[in-house]
Amino acid sequence: MRELLTMFGSFFKIGLFTFGGGYAMVPIIQCEVIDHRGWVDRDEFVELLTLAQSAPGPIALNTSVFVGYKMRGYAGALAALLGVVVPAFTVILLVAIYFAQFRENVYVNAAFKGMRPAVVALIVSPIVSLSKGMGVWKYVVAAAVALLVWWSGVSPIWLIIVAAVVGVAIELYNSRKHVAR
Amino acid sequence: MIYLQLFLSYLKIGFFGFGGGYAMLSLIQHEVVTERGWITASQFSDIIAISQMTPGPIAINSATYIGYTVAGFWGSVVATTAVSLPAMTLMILITRFYIQLRSNRYVASAMSAMRPVVIGMIGAAALLLIFPHENSDPNFIDAWSWVLFVATLCASARKVNPILLIVLSAVAGIAIYA
DSSP, X not given: OHHHHHHHHHHHHHHHHOBSOGGGGHHHHHIIIIIISOSSOHHHHHHHHHHHHHSSSOHHHHHHHHHHHHHHHHHHHHHHHHHHHHHHHHHHHHHHHHHHHXXXXXXXXXXXXXXXXXXXXXXXXXXXXXXXXXXXXXXXXXXXXXXXXXXXXXXXXXXXXXXXXXHHHHHHHHHHHHHHO | OHHHHHHHHHHHHHHSOTTHHHHXXXXXXXXXXXXXXXXXXXHHHHHHHHHHHSBSOHHHXXXXXXXXXXXXXXXXXXXXXXXXXXXXXXXXXXXXXXXHHHXXXXXXXXXXHHHHXXXXXXXXXXXXXXXXXXXXXXXXXXXXXXXXXXXXXXXXXXXXXXXXXXXXXXXXXXXXHO
């Protein structure tokens, strides 16, 4: 029980002090989980990050479940997950409850008019760093997906499924060719 | 019934949310803005701005906020639980089988094929925020919007802290519009 509480406490800290989500959380998780607590070693953490990125869901959530489960099984996974979720949930709930009162304020309204285009810019900017080193083909696919989802309103879920199937098919084709030779 | 709809929508978002935060935005946008019409495009941007300034992953923040807006306190509990469930179950499975998964060629090939789609989804989220479909109120209202967009993009490419950029754009907004 004590260990579960420690785990909840550590991930609560991670959840409370990371703003901006995802990649911003990585150094903080690293500091707490490797340097401070020694729950996983460095090599394991790098592998874990790759997995946390390739699994669906927020990276911070995935990482917490992995570390928690590895340490204390299901109870550990739940304790770590709650640790990350509870501070985010509480703060946002308070904002949601009290925000309506300020929403019509002239200054708040003006501030949001300024923030909206900035938010869009923050969404655009990781596209550049993520797509570094991709082949021409992949750029074409990425652009086609962006236009298709925007213009037709098709659910991105279908495109993810198609991509996964195509990936498996390519590998099947390659291994057949390999065997035939 | 609204609870069931919220639960299913956020379960879907959690399950197919490959690529983390920003890529999940496209799924969230599709479910809550395009499909369900629970909020407008500019409300969606406001939630992202608030998520950036508050602690925690953007997917959790948006689930809590939208859940509360749509169905009150229990709505926020339902949506937050639903978006966390897939991460919880899938990561436990992955942890158990991760040595086999890591070296599996089919998994690796599927992941590599999904990458451009995930990047395209981030692009779609941005396009929808810049050019929303006609039933939503716009995020870009005048030339100043574009100035702020380009300025933030340049600063972000130079690794300026995103929270600082949100705060600066809020100050600019007050200076321009108030």
